[in-house]
Amino acid sequence: MFVFKDFWTFIKNSNSVEQIDINTFPDFIKLAWKSICILLVFDFVLGIFIVTPLKFYNIYPSIKEIEFTRLRILSIALFLPLLEELIFRLPLRISINNILISLGVFFYFFIRLCFMSKRVIAISCSFIIVLGMQQLFKKKSEIFSTILRTIKNRFWVFFYVQALLFGFLHLTNYNLDFKYIYLFPLVALSYIIPGIFWGYLRVRYSSGIYLCIVSHIAVNSLYCLVIFH
Secondary structure (H helix, E strand, O other), rough: OOOHHHHHHHHHOOOOOOEEEOOHHOOOOHHHHHHHHHHHHHHHHHHHHHHHHHHHHHOOEEEEEEEEHHHHHHHHHHHHHHHHHHHHHHHHHOOOHHHHHHHHHHHHHHHHHHHOOOHHHHHHHHHHHHHHHHHHHHHHHHHHHHHHHHHHHHHHHHHHHHHHHHHHHHHHHHHOOOOHHHHHHHHHHHHEEEEEHHHHHHHHEOOOOHHHHHHHHHHHHHHHHHHHO
16 A cells, blocks of 8 residues: 555655545554554664764764653653644644644643643643634634635645654754754754654545554554663
8 A cells, every 4th residue: 555656756745635545454554564664664774874873973962861660651652652643743634623633732742841730730721722722713714714725735834844843842852962953953854754754644544643643652662662671
């Protein structure tokens, strides 16, 4: 089902395209497995050409030290991939509902991270914010319809911005030395490329968001097994 030619064609013209239906569960599993293998290949190649040379010269940033409890490992392997896919990939199929869900998850994540709030408080605050935005959408429907139409017409910008944001936000995982700021895009590239690939899965396949979530969880879980075995 997945071929590199199709992926490459999509990269060159990443407008919102006609979706490919995944008709059976075995087809879904096959495509998910292929996607996981491709993501690991991407990571291997990027590791050879980016991570290894930078580590050789001792200029690749170290990962921030955190306490790896069972709950933290579960969060990295399961919870964070789910949040990230809902924030970054879900709205690539453009609709008010997808955007509202994405914003709701974003605000939950933002409130938890910035204000160290409890889950109940973060969920309540994000729900109130999204509910307010939903009412605003209804009152200013013409304005927001124009905005959505503009996004669809310039979809390639929206698509690559989400991948760039996904990549550069992951720099917060590292202890960054700002005298090497010119190398930050190279470090972010290790996340930007998977972000583009997950975006492709989301847009190209009818069950794309589930493909993104499953493959993202699988890849993060593999890394957790390697690091914390």
